[in-house]
Amino acid sequence: MAAVGAGAWWWTQSDEADGQVSCSTLLADARIEDALGSSFREDMSCSELGGAMKKAAAGNEAGVHTETQAQAMRDILQSADDALTTSGQKSIEPPLRLPLAQLIADYTPDTYEIFKALDADYVKHASDDEPWSDASGVHMAVWDDTLIRVTRAVADSPDAYAYVRDAQTRHAARVLAGIPRSADGVTLTTPAAGNAAALGVLDAVAQDVAQGTSSQAATEWNKDVIAALKRSAPNPAASYSSDPAGYIRGTWVAQLSPATTAVAPKEFTEQGVQLLDIWAKGRADGFKPSGSLRKDCRNSQSERYGDTLDVLKKQAREG
Template structure:
């Protein structure tokens, strides 16, 4: 694995300008509202059933005349194994082929949705690959850019997928609020794993880098939520919060289990709030940073915590803007080609 690049500002002037322009287009439901308002029906799964790379990887598990639900179950079963997050090369190839085929189908239709019966199983499979997708979205491991097929990295199998394909697929499954909650939970856990791994003696950039990775990674989930059309966003967001707060547990002490302390504390705090108070997860990163600093025993200097929260928020904002760019180039490729 290549070393993480030195800490540097992640928000470029180009991104700021592009995001400002997109904000003018998208305000009031602009592009999103138009596309969803003119969709006659949900898409089927013909493209995936006819995808030769996917057919090669699935083999006999892909049968003629399969329903979308049967295909989704076959994809989930073939891409995941008995141990969460652990995959064989064959499973990883199926996951890569699935995400690539979904993204190609979305690009052809210029509409980032997939068949309803595919949303939950694909989201479940994606969540099982959150160690890969978190690093891809946060941009912290350049090895993913150097491989065009899954590879062994020591005892771990890594699955390279283009960031635009990951974002399109996550957006497509997120029409289902339960699927979005599954992805958000998985990405939050990866964020917590990174935070928990920071040595207690770390200071400066070494202290900040994992928190900023959280901002860069989770910011794409914020951008996906922003892309849900306004006409349905209130109901959708309420359902997401309900899914996120179901089955919560009492947080253990940070020193006992730092990852579960971070995730369970956030889930517990979220469950105590009214839906209108959540700001739909916009405060998640700030709350995670505050809980993390407190759990580590770092002096609770508000100016230090506030500075870190501000940096993380900027990274998240950059990812929100990049998500909007991907959605725009997906829907209007002639005017705004995808990079």
């Protein structure tokens, strides 16, 4: 048994020396065994582990979960984050990237709030041992640093990153579409700036990916992300009258141009304002976002971008 244990330890360490957390590390975590329940096996392949994670934590309807599923999601995120912070790595084995991204997207009503870091309920429940329920359903929370690091861990795969970005874009579009036409002041600023804040997290994740690779590889990553986003959205976009959120999301995706440099496209770094402008145009009632509202969105996106980069830089220093 000692020899087997030593071999398993060497395998885990050699995987992580390559710059990514291994599937074997996660399989050794009791929280993963608890989360997967009867699906768990010690000898699961990475692909099997990713599928089992989705089976344990994903709901039958996106954004709708049981308490058992939400608890499994918390366990998966916290286990992955602990493996990342303990090893000092920023990435995770490739077969787990898309499944984890799909789970982050499946929990978008929660992950959006965690990314925003503005909702007191999510801050309060981040240290709880269990999910909670309210009138809108079951929710789970983890610290925003945890979600940031796990999102970064999947983002080396452009398809995985695009999956998360598209889910956050869809949710931001729904938020805008739900703003009453009579909204003004804080009832207008809060949701618009909140959208921008959540998207700023993903800007920083993209920047961290670019900083960790060559200029050519970063350019290819940008191209692949944009291509994945374009594949995900119908063209042409829905009309505003038939599907306001679909119009907002589809119009934004349609204006994406193929990347030609390693620098993040303006459509990403300006997305909060661009979605706001698309929503205003779709309303077709003469409403125009004020300069101060657009400035609030830019500032919110930029501030969360900076906060998130600080989290990722700290991770690199401590690693």
